[in-house]
Amino acid sequence: MQLRVIVVVTAIVAVLVQSACSSDSDSNGTAPASDHGTSVVFKATDRKSGKGPVRASIEGPSKIRAGVVTLTLVNAGDYPHDAQILRVTGNHPVEETIAKTISAKPGSPIPAWVTDGAGTGSVEPGERATVTQILRPGEYYLLDSETGPGTTPGPNANLHAKNGGVATFEVVGMPQGALPPTHGRITADEYSFTTEGVEPGKNRLTFENAGRQLHHLIALPYRGDATFEDVVNELMGTRDPESGPIPLNQELGQGTAVIDGGQEQIVEMNFKPGKYALVCYITDREGGPPHVARGMINELVVE
C-alpha cells in the first residue's frame, strides 16, 4: 500500500447489494436490512488506456438504511483501490470535498462539514475488504484515494477519486442496533494507540477512535531486527540513512479508513508474529503536522 502524508482517505463503488441475512431489496432500492443490519457491496474497477491516468469507477447502492452496516469493497481492477466514506453536511460538490480532504495540501485544516468517516483501507487487485460500522442518516461520498502507476504523492497526485473513483449515497432512517463485540481492539486517541487481544493470523477487531480528532490506523511490519528507536527515527525523519536499510516494510502495510472521534468500526487484519509500528498520518481538524510527527507511533508485538 502507499503511504501518504495527506489528509483523509479512500473510495469505492457500490454495486451488488447482498446480505448474509436477507437477499431481498425493497421497492425503493434501499439496501436490505435485517436483525444483523444491512450488508452492501461496492465494486471498484479501472481501465488504463494510452498515456492518460487510469480511469476508475465504483458501483454500489445509492441508498443504505441507517444503523449497523457491513460494507465490502471488491477490487475488480488491476490497481489498488480503497474506500474512504465521508458524511457531508451542506452543499459541497464532490470536487471540493476531494480537494479539501484526500487531496488537500499537507497540514491543511479539515472542514467541519466533513464528519464521521467510514469505509476500508487499501485493497489489492482481486482482493476484498469488509468493515462493519454504524452509519447515521445523511449524504455521503465514497472516495477512492488510491492511485494508478506513475504518480507521486501530494496535492497533484492522480488519485482514482479524481478520475471517476467516486460514489454518492444517502443513508436513511433511524440508526438501530449496536456493533457486536470482538476479541481484539485497537484504540486511537490524541496521540497514541492502545491495543488488546491482537493475535497471530486473521483478526476481526474493533478499531475505535476515542479521541476528538480524526484518526486512521496504519500497521507497518518491522524489517529484520529493527528496534522501536530505529522506527521512530525513520518515521520522524531523523534516521541516519547510512545506519542501514529502512527499518519498516512499507509494502506489507495494512490500514483502515479515517474515522471521526467517538466512532468505531470492525475491521479484518492479518498479522504474522512479529513487531509492527502503528501510525496515524492524519492532521488535526485545525491543520498542522500529521499525527505521526506529534509522536503518534506505537509498537505492537504479535506473538
Ligand SMILES: [Cu+2]
Ligand atoms: Cu491521527
